[in-house]
Amino acid sequence: MKKLLFHEIHQKSRLSIKEVNEALKEFELYSSQWSILFCLKQFGSMTQKEIWQYMNVEAPTVTRTIVRLEESGWIFRREGQDKRERIVQLSSFAEQKLPAIENRIRQAEERLVSGLSEEEQDQLIGLLRKIGMKSSDEKDVKNG
Amino acid sequence: MKKLLFHEIHQKSRLSIKEVNEALKEFELYSSQWSILFCLKQFGSMTQKEIWQYMNVEAPTVTRTIVRLEESGWIFRREGQDKRERIVQLSSFAEQKLPAIENRIRQAEERLVSGLSEEEQDQLIGLLRKIGMKSSDEKDVKNG
DNA sequence: TTATTTTATTTACTTAGGTAAGTATATGCC
DNA sequence: GGCATATACTTACCTAAGTAAATAAAATAA
DSSP, X not given: OOOOHHHHHHHHHHHXXXXXXXXXXXXXXXXXXXXXXXXXXHHOSEEXXXXXXXXXXOHHHHHHHHHHHHHTTSEXXXXXSXXXXXXXXXXXXXXXXXXXXXXXXXXXXXXXXXXXXHHHHHHHHHHHHHTTOOHHHHHHHHHO | OOOOHHHHHHHHHHHHHHXXXXXXXXXXXXXXXXXXXXXXXXXXXXXXXXXXXXXXXXXXXXHXXXXXXXXXXXXXXXXXXXXXXXXXXXXXXXHHHHHHHHHHHHHHHHHHTTTSOHHHHHHHHHHHHHTTOOHHHHHHHHHO
Protein backbone atom coordinates (compact mmCIF):
# COMPACT_ATOMS: atom_id res chain seq x y z
CA MET A 1 0.00 0.00 0.00
CA LYS A 2 1.27 3.46 -0.89
CA LYS A 3 2.65 5.38 2.03
CA LEU A 4 1.56 8.99 2.30
CA LEU A 5 4.08 11.72 1.62
CA PHE A 6 3.05 13.33 4.87
CA HIS A 7 4.36 10.35 6.85
CA GLU A 8 7.62 10.27 4.93
CA ILE A 9 8.41 13.94 5.59
CA HIS A 10 7.31 13.66 9.17
CA GLN A 11 9.63 10.74 9.84
CA LYS A 12 12.66 12.32 8.23
CA SER A 13 12.01 15.54 10.09
CA ARG A 14 12.05 13.70 13.43
CA LEU A 15 15.16 11.84 12.39
CA SER A 16 17.05 14.98 11.47
CA ILE A 17 15.95 16.85 14.59
CA LYS A 18 17.29 13.95 16.63
CA GLU A 19 20.58 14.07 14.75
CA VAL A 20 20.89 17.84 15.16
CA ASN A 21 20.05 17.69 18.86
CA GLU A 22 22.74 15.07 19.29
CA ALA A 23 25.26 17.32 17.53
CA LEU A 24 24.22 20.30 19.68
CA LYS A 25 24.56 18.48 22.99
CA GLU A 26 28.16 19.55 23.50
CA PHE A 27 27.10 23.20 23.17
CA GLU A 28 24.10 22.77 25.50
CA LEU A 29 21.67 23.87 22.80
CA TYR A 30 18.51 22.43 21.25
CA SER A 31 17.56 22.39 17.60
CA SER A 32 14.99 25.16 17.78
CA GLN A 33 17.43 27.39 19.66
CA TRP A 34 19.98 26.74 16.95
CA SER A 35 17.45 27.68 14.27
CA ILE A 36 17.01 31.11 15.83
CA LEU A 37 20.74 31.66 16.34
CA PHE A 38 21.36 30.68 12.72
CA CYS A 39 18.70 33.11 11.60
CA LEU A 40 20.25 35.96 13.59
CA LYS A 41 23.67 35.10 12.26
CA GLN A 42 22.41 35.41 8.70
CA PHE A 43 20.37 38.59 9.07
CA GLY A 44 21.75 40.40 12.11
CA SER A 45 19.41 41.86 14.74
CA MET A 46 15.74 41.17 14.14
CA THR A 47 12.42 41.77 15.84
CA GLN A 48 10.66 38.67 17.12
CA LYS A 49 8.06 39.10 14.41
CA GLU A 50 10.72 39.06 11.72
CA ILE A 51 12.07 35.85 13.25
CA TRP A 52 8.79 33.95 13.40
CA GLN A 53 7.77 35.14 9.97
CA TYR A 54 11.03 33.97 8.45
CA MET A 55 10.94 30.66 10.32
CA ASN A 56 7.29 30.06 9.54
CA VAL A 57 6.27 29.42 13.13
CA GLU A 58 3.85 31.18 15.46
CA ALA A 59 4.81 34.04 17.75
CA PRO A 60 4.50 32.14 21.06
CA THR A 61 6.93 29.49 19.85
CA VAL A 62 9.59 32.13 19.27
CA THR A 63 8.87 33.86 22.58
CA ARG A 64 9.55 30.68 24.53
CA THR A 65 12.75 29.79 22.73
CA ILE A 66 14.03 33.37 22.88
CA VAL A 67 13.44 33.49 26.62
CA ARG A 68 15.57 30.40 27.13
CA LEU A 69 18.29 31.72 24.84
CA GLU A 70 18.30 34.96 26.79
CA GLU A 71 18.50 33.17 30.13
CA SER A 72 21.49 31.17 28.95
CA GLY A 73 23.29 34.22 27.57
CA TRP A 74 23.18 33.55 23.81
CA ILE A 75 21.10 36.60 22.94
CA PHE A 76 19.70 39.76 24.49
CA ARG A 77 16.73 41.92 23.68
CA ARG A 78 16.26 45.66 23.54
CA GLU A 79 13.25 47.86 22.96
CA GLY A 80 12.65 49.15 19.45
CA GLN A 81 11.49 52.63 18.43
CA ASP A 82 8.09 51.00 18.48
CA LYS A 83 7.90 50.05 22.13
CA ARG A 84 5.78 46.99 21.31
CA GLU A 85 8.67 45.43 19.45
CA ARG A 86 11.61 43.65 21.00
CA ILE A 87 14.78 43.55 18.93
CA VAL A 88 16.82 40.40 19.34
CA GLN A 89 20.59 40.44 19.06
CA LEU A 90 23.34 37.84 19.39
CA SER A 91 25.61 38.15 22.42
CA SER A 92 29.34 38.34 21.78
CA PHE A 93 29.55 34.94 23.43
CA ALA A 94 27.24 33.60 20.71
CA GLU A 95 29.11 35.41 17.93
CA GLN A 96 32.25 33.75 19.10
CA LYS A 97 30.81 30.23 19.41
CA LEU A 98 28.59 30.13 16.32
CA PRO A 99 31.15 29.22 13.63
CA ALA A 100 32.14 26.04 15.46
CA ILE A 101 28.51 25.12 15.98
CA GLU A 102 27.63 25.67 12.34
CA ASN A 103 30.53 23.43 11.41
CA ARG A 104 29.28 20.73 13.72
CA ILE A 105 25.76 20.98 12.28
CA ARG A 106 26.94 20.78 8.69
CA GLN A 107 28.88 17.68 9.68
CA ALA A 108 25.73 16.08 11.14
CA GLU A 109 23.78 17.03 8.07
CA GLU A 110 26.39 15.51 5.81
CA ARG A 111 25.98 12.22 7.60
CA LEU A 112 22.20 12.44 7.08
CA VAL A 113 22.47 13.02 3.34
CA SER A 114 25.52 10.87 2.71
CA GLY A 115 23.29 8.48 0.77
CA LEU A 116 22.51 11.22 -1.77
CA SER A 117 24.75 12.66 -4.45
CA GLU A 118 25.29 16.44 -4.62
CA GLU A 119 22.87 16.57 -7.50
CA GLU A 120 20.23 14.62 -5.59
CA GLN A 121 20.59 16.92 -2.61
CA ASP A 122 19.90 19.96 -4.77
CA GLN A 123 16.99 18.16 -6.38
CA LEU A 124 15.58 17.31 -2.97
CA ILE A 125 15.74 20.89 -1.72
CA GLY A 126 14.17 22.09 -4.95
CA LEU A 127 11.29 19.65 -4.63
CA LEU A 128 10.76 20.40 -0.94
CA ARG A 129 10.48 24.10 -1.73
CA LYS A 130 7.59 23.37 -4.07
CA ILE A 131 5.53 21.79 -1.29
CA GLY A 132 2.61 23.90 -0.15
CA MET A 133 2.72 26.05 -3.27
CA LYS A 134 -0.44 25.82 -5.29
CA SER A 135 0.05 25.33 -9.01
CA SER A 136 -1.55 28.76 -9.42
CA ASP A 137 1.27 30.27 -7.32
CA GLU A 138 3.75 28.59 -9.59
CA LYS A 139 2.07 30.19 -12.54
CA ASP A 140 2.44 33.56 -10.82
CA VAL A 141 6.15 32.94 -10.44
CA LYS A 142 6.46 32.13 -14.12
CA ASN A 143 4.50 35.21 -15.10
CA GLY A 144 6.10 37.54 -12.55
CA MET B 1 23.64 32.03 1.96
CA LYS B 2 22.78 28.35 1.57
CA LYS B 3 19.91 27.19 3.73
CA LEU B 4 20.39 23.89 5.51
CA LEU B 5 18.38 20.89 4.39
CA PHE B 6 17.41 20.32 8.01
CA HIS B 7 15.50 23.62 8.10
CA GLU B 8 13.77 22.91 4.81
CA ILE B 9 12.46 19.52 5.93
CA HIS B 10 11.52 20.82 9.32
CA GLN B 11 9.44 23.64 7.84
CA LYS B 12 7.59 21.45 5.39
CA SER B 13 6.94 18.92 8.10
CA ARG B 14 5.29 21.58 10.28
CA LEU B 15 3.34 22.84 7.29
CA SER B 16 1.96 19.42 6.41
CA ILE B 17 1.12 18.58 10.02
CA LYS B 18 -0.85 21.80 10.18
CA GLU B 19 -2.66 20.93 6.97
CA VAL B 20 -3.44 17.40 8.17
CA ASN B 21 -4.66 18.62 11.55
CA GLU B 22 -6.96 21.03 9.76
CA ALA B 23 -8.35 18.19 7.65
CA LEU B 24 -8.82 16.01 10.75
CA LYS B 25 -10.70 18.63 12.74
CA GLU B 26 -14.11 17.45 11.57
CA PHE B 27 -13.32 13.95 12.86
CA GLU B 28 -11.95 15.22 16.18
CA LEU B 29 -8.57 13.63 15.57
CA TYR B 30 -4.95 14.84 15.59
CA SER B 31 -2.24 13.96 13.12
CA SER B 32 -0.37 11.55 15.37
CA GLN B 33 -3.58 9.75 16.23
CA TRP B 34 -4.29 9.43 12.55
CA SER B 35 -0.83 8.00 11.95
CA ILE B 36 -1.53 5.17 14.37
CA LEU B 37 -4.99 4.49 13.00
CA PHE B 38 -3.56 4.40 9.47
CA CYS B 39 -0.91 1.97 10.63
CA LEU B 40 -3.48 -0.35 12.21
CA LYS B 41 -5.62 -0.16 9.10
CA GLN B 42 -2.71 -1.33 6.98
CA PHE B 43 -1.42 -4.11 9.21
CA GLY B 44 -4.33 -5.12 11.44
CA SER B 45 -3.83 -5.63 15.18
CA MET B 46 -0.36 -4.84 16.44
CA THR B 47 1.51 -4.69 19.71
CA GLN B 48 2.58 -1.24 20.83
CA LYS B 49 6.17 -2.19 20.13
CA GLU B 50 5.33 -3.07 16.54
CA ILE B 51 3.64 0.30 16.19
CA TRP B 52 6.49 2.43 17.52
CA GLN B 53 9.07 0.44 15.59
CA TYR B 54 7.17 0.90 12.35
CA MET B 55 6.54 4.56 13.01
CA ASN B 56 10.11 5.24 14.13
CA VAL B 57 9.13 6.89 17.39
CA GLU B 58 9.81 6.03 21.01
CA ALA B 59 7.58 3.83 23.14
CA PRO B 60 6.27 6.58 25.46
CA THR B 61 5.05 8.60 22.49
CA VAL B 62 2.90 5.71 21.33
CA THR B 63 1.64 5.03 24.86
CA ARG B 64 0.29 8.56 25.19
CA THR B 65 -1.41 8.65 21.82
CA ILE B 66 -2.85 5.16 22.24
CA VAL B 67 -4.33 6.13 25.60
CA ARG B 68 -6.13 9.06 24.04
CA LEU B 69 -7.36 6.95 21.13
CA GLU B 70 -8.67 4.36 23.60
CA GLU B 71 -10.43 7.00 25.70
CA SER B 72 -12.18 8.35 22.63
CA GLY B 73 -13.22 4.90 21.41
CA TRP B 74 -11.13 4.53 18.25
CA ILE B 75 -9.16 1.53 19.46
CA PHE B 76 -9.03 -0.96 22.32
CA ARG B 77 -6.25 -3.02 23.81
CA ARG B 78 -6.09 -6.62 24.97
CA GLU B 79 -3.41 -8.66 26.69
CA GLY B 80 -1.16 -10.81 24.52
CA GLN B 81 0.10 -14.31 25.25
CA ASP B 82 3.06 -12.48 26.66
CA LYS B 83 1.37 -10.55 29.45
CA ARG B 84 3.80 -7.68 29.05
CA GLU B 85 2.48 -6.95 25.60
CA ARG B 86 -0.67 -5.02 24.80
CA ILE B 87 -2.26 -5.75 21.45
CA VAL B 88 -3.94 -2.76 19.85
CA GLN B 89 -7.00 -3.18 17.66
CA LEU B 90 -9.28 -0.82 15.78
CA SER B 91 -12.82 -0.47 17.13
CA SER B 92 -15.66 -1.12 14.70
CA PHE B 93 -16.43 2.58 14.98
CA ALA B 94 -12.95 3.29 13.63
CA GLU B 95 -13.22 0.64 10.91
CA GLN B 96 -16.38 2.31 9.75
CA LYS B 97 -15.04 5.87 9.80
CA LEU B 98 -11.53 5.31 8.43
CA PRO B 99 -12.23 5.24 4.68
CA ALA B 100 -13.79 8.71 4.76
CA ILE B 101 -10.89 10.01 6.84
CA GLU B 102 -8.29 8.58 4.50
CA ASN B 103 -10.10 10.25 1.62
CA ARG B 104 -10.04 13.56 3.40
CA ILE B 105 -6.31 13.21 4.16
CA ARG B 106 -5.42 12.33 0.58
CA GLN B 107 -7.33 15.40 -0.49
CA ALA B 108 -5.32 17.59 1.91
CA GLU B 109 -2.12 16.01 0.70
CA GLU B 110 -3.04 16.65 -2.90
CA ARG B 111 -3.37 20.31 -2.14
CA LEU B 112 0.09 20.27 -0.52
CA VAL B 113 1.77 18.68 -3.52
CA SER B 114 -0.32 20.32 -6.21
CA GLY B 115 2.77 22.26 -7.27
CA LEU B 116 4.56 19.01 -8.15
CA SER B 117 3.95 16.72 -11.10
CA GLU B 118 3.29 13.01 -10.48
CA GLU B 119 6.84 12.31 -11.50
CA GLU B 120 8.24 14.90 -9.11
CA GLN B 121 6.18 13.46 -6.26
CA ASP B 122 7.66 10.02 -6.82
CA GLN B 123 11.12 11.54 -7.08
CA LEU B 124 10.59 13.39 -3.82
CA ILE B 125 9.51 10.27 -1.93
CA GLY B 126 12.45 8.38 -3.38
CA LEU B 127 14.92 11.05 -2.28
CA LEU B 128 13.38 11.36 1.18
CA ARG B 129 13.73 7.61 1.70
CA LYS B 130 17.45 7.92 1.13
CA ILE B 131 17.88 10.35 4.02
CA GLY B 132 19.60 8.86 7.05
CA MET B 133 20.97 5.93 5.07
CA LYS B 134 24.72 5.87 5.06
CA SER B 135 26.32 5.29 1.68
CA SER B 136 27.64 2.02 3.14
CA ASP B 137 24.05 0.88 3.74
CA GLU B 138 23.28 1.68 0.15
CA LYS B 139 26.17 -0.50 -0.92
CA ASP B 140 24.70 -3.30 1.20
CA VAL B 141 21.42 -2.93 -0.63
CA LYS B 142 23.17 -3.14 -3.97
CA ASN B 143 25.13 -6.22 -2.92
CA GLY B 144 22.25 -7.92 -1.08
C1' DT C 1 -8.38 64.72 21.88
C1' DT C 2 -10.67 60.72 22.87
C1' DA C 3 -12.32 56.24 21.42
C1' DT C 4 -11.70 52.32 18.48
C1' DT C 5 -9.00 49.18 16.05
C1' DT C 6 -4.77 47.06 14.88
C1' DT C 7 -0.33 45.11 16.07
C1' DA C 8 3.67 42.85 18.90
C1' DT C 9 4.36 40.19 22.43
C1' DT C 10 3.10 37.20 26.23
C1' DT C 11 0.44 33.71 29.00
C1' DA C 12 -2.21 29.55 29.49
C1' DC C 13 -3.28 25.29 27.79
C1' DT C 14 -3.13 21.43 24.24
C1' DT C 15 -0.77 17.78 21.35
C1' DA C 16 3.79 15.60 20.04
C1' DG C 17 8.25 14.25 20.53
C1' DG C 18 12.41 12.90 23.40
C1' DT C 19 15.20 10.70 27.63
C1' DA C 20 15.55 8.49 32.11
C1' DA C 21 13.80 5.77 35.46
C1' DG C 22 10.11 2.60 37.39
C1' DT C 23 7.14 -1.74 37.13
C1' DA C 24 5.81 -6.14 35.78
C1' DT C 25 6.47 -10.16 33.12
C1' DA C 26 9.75 -13.44 30.54
C1' DT C 27 13.86 -15.65 29.88
C1' DG C 28 18.46 -17.72 31.09
C1' DC C 29 21.66 -19.56 34.01
C1' DC C 30 23.14 -21.73 38.35
C1' DG D 1 13.43 -23.49 41.98
C1' DG D 2 15.68 -18.98 42.54
C1' DC D 3 18.27 -15.14 41.06
C1' DA D 4 20.02 -12.07 37.41
C1' DT D 5 19.06 -10.10 33.11
C1' DA D 6 16.18 -8.62 29.35
C1' DT D 7 11.88 -6.86 27.53
C1' DA D 8 7.21 -4.24 27.15
C1' DC D 9 5.10 -0.81 28.79
C1' DT D 10 4.31 3.30 31.83
C1' DT D 11 5.41 7.50 34.45
C1' DA D 12 7.71 11.81 35.11
C1' DC D 13 9.75 15.53 33.17
C1' DC D 14 12.01 18.16 29.30
C1' DT D 15 11.72 20.83 24.56
C1' DA D 16 8.68 22.19 20.49
C1' DA D 17 4.75 23.64 18.14
C1' DG D 18 -0.06 25.06 17.89
C1' DT D 19 -4.55 27.98 19.27
C1' DA D 20 -6.99 31.30 22.06
C1' DA D 21 -7.04 34.96 24.92
C1' DA D 22 -4.65 38.81 27.58
C1' DT D 23 -1.75 42.99 27.61
C1' DA D 24 0.37 47.04 26.07
C1' DA D 25 1.64 50.20 22.57
C1' DA D 26 0.63 52.38 18.02
C1' DA D 27 -2.32 53.90 14.47
C1' DT D 28 -6.66 55.46 12.99
C1' DA D 29 -11.31 57.45 13.21
C1' DA D 30 -14.59 60.42 15.19
